[in-house]
Amino acid sequence: MIQFFGRSAELQLEKDVSTRYLPVVIAAMIFLAALSIGGLFSLSNAISDWSKTLTDNLTVEIAFDPSADLDKKVTDAVALLSATPGVASARAIKQDETLQLLEPFLGKNAALGGLPIPRLVEVIIAQDSAIDLAALNRKLAEAVPGARLDIHRPWLDKMVLLGRSIQILAAGIMLLIGCVTVIIVIFAVRTGLIMHSEVIQVLHLIGARDNYIAEQFQNYFSRLSFLGALPGLIVAIIVMFIFNFLVGSLEASMLPPLTVGIEGTVALMLLPFLVALLTKYTVRRVVLKSLRRMM
Amino acid sequence: MRYGLGPEVLRDISFHLRPGSFHFLTGPTGAGKSSLLKLLALSHRPSRGLITLFNKEVSSLARDDLPSMRRKIGVVYQDFRLLDHLSALENVALPLKIAGAKNDQIYQHVAELLEWVGLGRQVDAKPPTLSGGEKQRVAIARAVINRPQLLIADEPTGSMDAEMGLRLMYLFQELNKIGTTVVVATHDLELIKRFGNPVMFLKDGLLTTRAQDELPATFSKDPV
Numbered sequence: 220m221i222q223f224f225g226r227s228a229e230l231q232l233e234k235d236v237s238t239r240y241l242p243v244v245i246a247a248m249i250f251l252a253a254l255s256i257g258g259l260f261s262l263s264n265a266i267s268d269w270s271k272t273l274t275d276n277l278t279v280e281i282a283f284d285p286s287a288d289l290d291k292k293v294t295d296a297v298a299l300l301s302a303t304p305g306v307a308s309a310r311a312i313k314q315d316e317t318l319q320l321l322e323p324f325l326g327k328n329a330a331l332g333g334l335p336i337p338r339l340v341e342v343i344i345a346q347d348s349a350i351d352l353a354a355l356n357r358k359l360a361e362a363v364p365g366a367r368l369d370i371h372r373p374w375l376d377k378m379v380l381l382g383r384s385i386q387i388l389a390a391g392i393m394l395l396i397g398c399v400t401v402i403i404v405i406f407a408v409r410t411g412l413i414m415h416s417e418v419i420q421v422l423h424l425i426g427a428r429d430n431y432i433a434e435q436f437q438n439y440f441s442r443l444s445f446l447g448a449l450p451g452l453i454v455a456i457i458v459m460f461i462f463n464f465l466v467g468s469l470e471a472s473m474l475p476p477l478t479v480g481i482e483g484t485v486a487l488m489l490l491p492f493l494v495a496l497l498t499k500y501t502v503r504r505v506v507l508k509s510l511r512r513m514m
Numbered sequence: 515m516r517y518g519l520g521p522e523v524l525r526d527i528s529f530h531l532r533p534g535s536f537h538f539l540t541g542p543t544g545a546g547k548s549s550l551l552k553l554l555a556l557s558h559r560p561s562r563g564l565i566t567l568f569n570k571e572v573s574s575l576a577r578d579d580l581p582s583m584r585r586k587i588g589v590v591y592q593d594f595r596l597l598d599h600l601s602a603l604e605n606v607a608l609p610l611k612i613a614g615a616k617n618d619q620i621y622q623h624v625a626e627l628l629e630w631v632g633l634g635r636q637v638d639a640k641p642p643t644l645s646g647g648e649k650q651r652v653a654i655a656r657a658v659i660n661r662p663q664l665l666i667a668d669e670p671t672g673s674m675d676a677e678m679g680l681r682l683m684y685l686f687q688e689l690n691k692i693g694t695t696v697v698v699a700t701h702d703l704e705l706i707k708r709f710g711n712p713v714m715f716l717k718d719g720l721l722t723t724r725a726q727d728e729l730p731a732t733f734s735k736d737p738v
Contacts, residue, residue, distance in 0.1 A: 229608065231599050421595045424557055425609045425656070426585035428578075511577065 229422060230415050230432070232439040237410045241440075242447030244403055249451030249494060250458075252396045253487055257459050259389040260483030261476075266382040269375060277352070279309075279340035282365040293338050296363045300340065303355060305348035312339040342368075400494065401501050404444070408436060408505045423513065433506040437499045444498035448491035456487070515549055516561045523549045527563075527721045529714060531697065533663070536690045538706045539699040541716035547699040550716060551668050554697065555589045556580055568663060585613055588657030588694075590667035594649045596641040596656070602628060602648075603637040606655040613660065627655045631685065647678040654682065658689055665689060667698045671705060683709060703730070 232238065279300065281292050293311045300309035317336055344350060356368040412419070419432055463476040479487065515524040524546045531537060539547050552558040553565060556572060565573045568586060575583065596605050603624055610620045628637050631651040641649055650670060657665060667686065671679030683698075683705065690696045700706065706713055715724045 229597060229600070234599075417595075418597060420557075421597065422608075422612065423581075424555060424584060424589060425612060426581045426660070427612045428581045431612060 228435070230411075230418055230435045230439075232411060232415070232435065235411060235414060237414065238407050238440070238443060241403070241407050241443050245400065245444050245447030245494065245498075246451035246454075248396050248400045248403075249448040249490055250455045252393055252494075253452050253455030253490060254458065255389045255392045255396070256483060256486050256490070257455070257477045257479055259386055259393075260479040260486065262382045262386055262389075264478050264480050264483075266379055269378060275344045275346070276371070277342040277344065278369045278371070279342060279359065280367050280369050281338040281340070281363065282367070283335040283337050284365055285335075287365070289338050292363050292366065293340060296340050296359065296366050299359060299362050300342055303350070305345050305350040307343040307345040309343075310341045312341055314338075397497065400444075400497065404440060404498050404501050405505050408440060408502050409509070411436065412506065412509050419510070420513070423510075429507055429510040432510060433503050436506045437502040440502045441495040441499040445491050445495040448494045452487065452490055515546075515553055515558065522561065522719065524553070524560075524719045524721075527719075529721060529723070531664075531695055533695055534690070534693050536687070536696045536711045537698070538709075538711055538713045539697055539716060540701055540703070540706060540713060543701065545716040546719050547701075547716055548668055550721070551589075551666050551697070551699055554664070555587055555666050556584050557589075585609065585660055586663045588660065588662035588665045590650070590653050590657045590665070590670050592669040592672050594641070594653040596649060596652055598641050601638045601640055602633055602644070602652045602655075605641065605652055606659055609656060609660045624655075624659060627659055628652075631655050647674040647682075650674060650678075650682060651685075654685060658694070661694075663693075663695060665694050665696045667696070669700055670698060671700065671702060679705065680708075 279296055281289060281296060283289070297309045297311050300306050314336075317339055321336070352368060352370055359366045359368055422432055459477045459479075466476045516522045527550070539550065541547055549558075553560055554567075556567075556575075560573050563573065564571055567583065570583070572583060597608070600608070603621065606628060607620045607624045610623065625634075625637060628634055631654060633648060633651055633655070636644065636648060639648075641652065644652065654667075654670070657667075665686065670682055670686075674682070679702070686696050686698060687709075713724050715722050715728075
C-alpha cells in the first residue's frame with residue numbers, strides 16, 4: 220500500500236495547506252455514497268424478496284357479509300382450493316392473524332374487532348405448476364359467493380416500479396457524488412500545481428519527465444482520498460447499523476432494514492479503493508494536461 | 515525569442531560552440547544573456563529560428579524528447595534554485611534519481627562530488643543553513659553530477675566574494691578539461707579578463723564575438 224501511494228519527495232505536497240481539508244470532503248462524499256449503495260442494494264434485495272414471496276403466493280379474499288356464514292365460506296373455499304391440481308396448500312388465515320397484519324396501518328390499540336374485515340385464505344402454488352388463475356377465480360366465485368382471488372401482481376408491479384425508480388435515483392446520486400469528487404480534486408490539484416510551479420520547473424530542467432512529476436501528485440492525492448474514504452465509510456456503516464437497530468426496535472415498522480447482501484458489502488468495501496483509483500486517474504490527467512502547457 | 519506576445523528580446527543571433535570549448539557570455543544588464551541561456555538550457559523555445567544541440571535540431575523538439583536532451587545539459591542558476599527541504603546530498607542526487615540510477619550508485623557518486631567541491635562536511639545540511647558560496651557549490655555539483663556535455667552558468671559568481679568566485683571558475687576549468695563545453699554568463703569584466711577565454715558579447719539582443727581588448731572597461735548605461 221505504501222509503495223502504491225508513495226511519497227512526494229521533491230514536491231513536498233504533504234505540507235500543502237490547500238489540501239489539508241480534502242480528506243474531510245472525501246469522507247463526506249464517501250459517507251453519502253455508502254448510504255446510497257446501502258439503499259440501492261437494500262431495495263434490490265427487498266424487490267427480489269417481494270417477487271420471490273409473492274410469485275408462489277396467492278390470497279383468497281372473502282368479502283365481509285354480516286348475514287352470511289363466513290366460517291362455512293372459508294371452509295368451502297379451502298376445500299375447493301385444496302382439491303385444485305397445482306395448489307400445494309390452502310390455509311385459512313385466522314381472525315387474529317388478520318388483525319395482526321393490519322396493526323402496522325391502524326395501530327396496536329385500534330378497535331379492530333368491530334371492523335368489517337374480510338376473511339382470508341393463504342394459497343401456496345406448487346413449484347413448476349401451471350394454473351389458469353383466471354379460471355380458478357371464476358370457479359371460486361361460483362362456488363363461494365363473495366370470494367375473490369388476489370394474485371398481488373398489480374401491487375407488486377407498482378412496488379417494483381417504485382423500487383426501480385429509487386434505485387435509479389440512488390445511482391444518480393452516486394454519479395453526482397463521483398462528479399463532485401472529481402471537481403474538488405481537480406481544483407486541489409490545480410492549486411498544488413500553481414503552488415509548486417517553481418519546483419516543477421527545476422525538476423523539468425534537470426531532466427524530469429512529466430510522468431515523474433505526475434506520479435508524485437497522483438500518489439499523494441490518492442493517499443488523501445483513501446485516508447478520507449475510510450472514516451466516511453466507517454461512519455456510514457455505523458449509521459446503517461443504527462438505522463437497522465431503530466427499524467428493529469420500532470414495533471410494526473413499515474420500513475425494511477438495510478440489508479446490502481454480499482454484493483453490497485463487496486461494493487462498500489471497494490469504495491475507498493475505487494475513490495483512490497478515481498482520484499489517481501483524475502490527478503494524472505489534470506497534471507499531465509497542465510504540464511504539457513509548460514516548456 | 516520573445517516572452518508571450520512581447521517584443522523580441524533576441525534576434526538574428528547565430529553562433530557555434532565547439533565541443534569542449536569554454537566561452538564567456540557578457541553584456542550590459544538587460545542585454546538578453548539570461549534569455550539566451552534559457553534557449554540553450556531548453557527552458558524556452560525560440561519564437562523563430564533554429565537551435566542545434568548535440569547534432570539535433572531542438573527548437574521544435576517533441577516534448578517527450580526534451581528530458582533526455584536536458585540531461586545532457588547542466589545549468590547553474592544565479593539564484594541556485596535548490597530545493598530547500600532537501601539536504602545538499604539529496605539536491606545533488608536529484609538528477610541521478612530522476613534519470614533512474616540505483617540508490618547505492620547515486621549516493622556514492624554524490625558524496626564524492628560534494629567532497630570535491632569542498633562540501634564533504636555539509637552533505638546533510640539544508641540549503642537555508644548554507645552560505646551563498648556553499649549553495650552555489652551545491653548547485654554546481656547538481657549541474658555536473660550527470661556528467662553533462664554542456665554546462666551553463668548564469669552569473670555564478672554574482673552572490674559571492676572575489677576569492678570564492680575565482681575558486682568556482684577554477685572548478686569550471688577543471689570540468690572543461692574533462693571535455694565539458696562551458697558557457698558562463700557574467701558581467702564581471704575583471705573575471706573575463708583574468709581567464710582569457712573567448713567572449714560572446716550581447717547587446718540590445720544582438721550577439722557579437724569580441725577579443726579581450728575589445729571589451730569595455732565597465733558596463734555603463736551606454737557601453738562601448
